Amino acid sequence: MRLYSGTSEQFVQDTIQNQIAEKLRQSFFHHFHYYPSPSEINSWKNSLRALSLVFMNAGLKDHGVLLEYQLPSTSKRLDCMVTGKNEKEEENAVIIELKQWDRCEESNGENEVVTWVGGSKRDVLHPSAQVGFYQMYLQDTHTAFYEDDCVHLSSCAYLHNYHYDENDVIFAPKFQQLLRDFPIFTADDVDKLTHFLKSKLSKGNGIDILRKIENSKYRPSKKLMEHVGNTIKGKKEYVLLDNQRVVYDKVFAFAREGFHDKRKHVVIVKGGPGTGKSVIALNLLADLSLAGYNTHYATGSRAFTETLRSIIGRRGSVQFKYFNSYTKAQYNEVDVLICDEAHRIRKTSNSRFTKKENRSNIPQIAEIINAAKVSVFFIDDNQVVRPDEIGSTAYIAKYALDNGCQVYIEELDAQFRCNGSEGFINWINNTLGIRQTANVLWDINDPFEFKIFDSPFELERAIREKAKQGYSARLTAGFCWPWSEPKADGTLHNDVVIGDFQRPWNAKPDATRLAPGIPKATLWAHDPNGMNQIGCVYTAQGFEFDYVGVIFGKDLTYNLDEQRWEAHKENSYDTVVKRSKEKFIDLVKNTYRVLLTRGMKGCYVYFMDKDTERFFKSRIQYQSTTDASQVAEERMEY
Missing domain, CATH: 3.40.50.300 (P-loop containing nucleotide triphosphate hydrolases)
Incomplete structure (x- = not known):
């Protein structure tokens, strides 16, 4: 899909006649059934006018032009692609990423800078990285760019409002390889951009190449x-x-x-x-x-x-x-x-x-x-x-x-997590009342470690000790506390509060600027710094660790007198789950089942509700006399 396809001469004329933005607007509506935002239309007007002047300066008249070309199987669109032949009669295409930026700031990301986007400062890809990844994507997935007699693909970015400063963060040493491979041209580099385009496209004859690209297929190379x-x-x-x-x-x-x-x-x-x-x-x-x-x-x-x-x-x-x-x-x-x-x-x-x-x-x-x-x-x-x-x-x-x-x-029935113990999964299912199994009691001597701790501090220390020993380990919790936006400096609020124990959740998925050392939510399970935050079910589900720590909150408790599980919406901060009336208790049970079964070698738990803790202990088969007598006393209480 593309919003505009034609010759370079047509593109220049459409721009001179102030028609290019309107043509893109109507094409956008045809494809998406709604009109683009005024800011996007203004962006087209400003950036494409600047680009058309470069085309005129370079004498590009017999070339193909694609505007707003959608990358196959994604929602991303290229700003512009120009096609033509070089001096050796080789078929070429050049991706041009257009930016209206006039300044940016340093980011701690490997491929990012900070600039004003969408009403706030955000970490965004460096233009060379962005256009370079677009090029790599097409070369890997689009037959026109990797099959025999393929079109050679190059990329650059044109920042037509940005004035060159060699000390600017956009030209920082960490971006030098990117800049060599996928150059940036600023407002002061019209002649350099002209030379770059002419070196790839000087012989024109670009329409047939454009059609070749449009008619080719998406298939990974x-x-x-x-x-x-x-x-x-x-x-x-x-x-x-x-x-x-x-x-x-x-x-x-x-x-x-x-x-x-x-x-x-x-x-x-x-x-x-x-x-x-x-x-x-x-x-x-x-x-x-x-x-x-x-x-x-x-x-x-x-x-x-x-x-x-x-x-x-x-x-x-x-x-x-x-x-x-x-x-x-x-x-x-x-x-x-x-x-x-x-x-x-x-x-x-x-x-x-x-x-x-x-x-x-x-x-x-x-x-x-x-x-x-x-x-x-x-x-x-x-x-x-x-x-x-x-x-x-x-x-x-x-x-x-x-x-x-x-x-x-x-x-699949054989267990490859939990130290090979199928019994632990079955015991959790049985204890939570999800499914009846033969595993009513848990043998404390099983190679898989299941431990209950008296405080969240002790639980955290145990998990951190496992991480120091080289194991993968994470601390998780039920969704029983609010989940705040990051502070202005990018640090996180200590939302999970249990007395003197105060810790932050992992970052929210839509958090943009985070302080150094705080991983994005999507990387919490993989980044070593994830140890410093508590994960919820939405960041832990699907992952496995050697050891998992679970804070079992008061949104699900066991009533010892009536011997049944009870759900408490008033103790839950999961607004989506709370809207489910009849399914709430099942969803919360599944939540704790997911958290408790993330460990491959061990699961450590702190229970906020002591009756729930007693119930779990009553389902554990202890071997020592002391432990057995203690549990027997707890069982007699109900």
């Missing part, structure tokens, strides 16, 4: 798929065992069959915490990519997806998507679409940010299955923690069968 595959396969922890391998082989078989079969294939893989769902999913992404299949990995969790993108690296991140990334996908655009944490699938892909005119009644599950020849859903029916999450084995299977898909369902 072999190099990109090899990069993703090799990155994942280089991580020794991804090894498949037993029925994990069965699922893996079945998906691979369906991928081979589905590549030529008109009938869609749907694979549903059920499994609780620690059954290796993500292990299989990542192995499939790696090996299917290496085998040449266009494979995507999608989740409904921003934290989980962004952490995976961070681990894999920016280049490979284009294969990691969200469930709502397929609203505009073409039929069978993807060979294999792997949906991890599929219990987080929602009724539709609409969100509170979706404009009214863009809202759709199409089920999100329909968009996902429509986009792929083979859809794979990894799911835990007991991990739904929000009322708008409707993903379940039954729901997915019914939709797939009703729409003529071939469906295969497999259940």
Whole structure:
């Protein structure tokens, strides 16, 4: 999709006649069914007028021009792409990122600067980084830029209101390689920008190249798929065992069959915490990519997806998507679409940010299955923690069968988390009243460590000690305290308060400027500095640590007299979950189930409600005489 396509001469004339912004406005409405904001229209007027003057100065008359060209399978749009041939008659295209900035400030981010955007100062990508990533994305995913006889692609940024100062932060030493690869031209560099464009496009003949780009397909290049595959396969922890391998082989078989079969294939893989769902999913992404299949990995969790993108690296991140990334996908655009944490699938892909005119009644599950020849859903029916999450084995299977898909369902039962102890997961399910199991009592001598602490300070010390010993460890809590915006200096409020114990939540997902040493919410589980904040279920779900600490709040308590669980909305600060009347207690139980089962070697807990603590202790089988007598006394109390 693009909002404007034509010759460079047409573009210049449209700009001179003051028609270019109006043409873009009407094209925008045609594609999106609403008009762009006045600020975007003004941006087009100012930036494109400046660019047209450069085109006239460079004598670009026989070239192709694309404006507001949307990167395949994303919502991002390039400002401008110019096409033509160079002196050697080679086909070329140049991406030009346009900025109205006139100043910026230093950021502590590797690829960021701080500038005024959207009414406030924000960390944004350095223009060279931004346009460089656009170039890399197209070279990895667009056939026009990587197949035989491909179009050579270059990039630059034009800051037409910015005046050059060699000491400006935008030219800082840490950006020198970026600036060499993807140069910036300021208001003082019209002649330099002219020379840059003429060196790539001097021979013109750009319309045929433009059509070639527009008519080419989105499909990840072999190099990109090899990069993703090799990155994942280089991580020794991804090894498949037993029925994990069965699922893996079945998906691979369906991928081979589905590549030529008109009938869609749907694979549903059920499994609780620690059954290796993500292990299989990542192995499939790696090996299917290496085998040449266009494979995507999608989740409904921003934290989980962004952490995976961070681990894999920016280049490979284009294969990691969200469930709502397929609203505009073409039929069978993807060979294999792997949906991890599929219990987080929602009724539709609409969100509170979706404009009214863009809202759709199409089920999100329909968009996902429509986009792929083979859809794979990894799911835990007991991990739904929000009322708008409707993903379940039954729901997915019914939709797939009703729409003529071939469906295969497999259940994982062997535990690969919690030190191999399937019993701990079953004990948690039983104790929380989620599901009856044979594991009524927990054996304190089990290799998996389950410990109850008398204070949050002791809990925190134990978790920090595990981190010092080299284990991965995080402290989490139920959503029983407010979650504040960062302070003006980027530090966090101590929202989690239990007497003298005062600690901050992890940063909010939409927090823009954070103080040094505070990770973004999406990276809390992966960044070592995440140890300094308490994570909630929305940042912890989907991850696993060697040791997890859990502050069990008063939104869920056990009534010893009546021997039942009780939920307390007055002690919850999860506004979305509180709106669910009949499901509130189930969602809170699932929340603590998720938190308590994040550990692979141990789970440490502090209970704010002492009756709840006594109930958990009554479900523990102690061996020593002292411990046994103490628990016996506590059991006799009720």
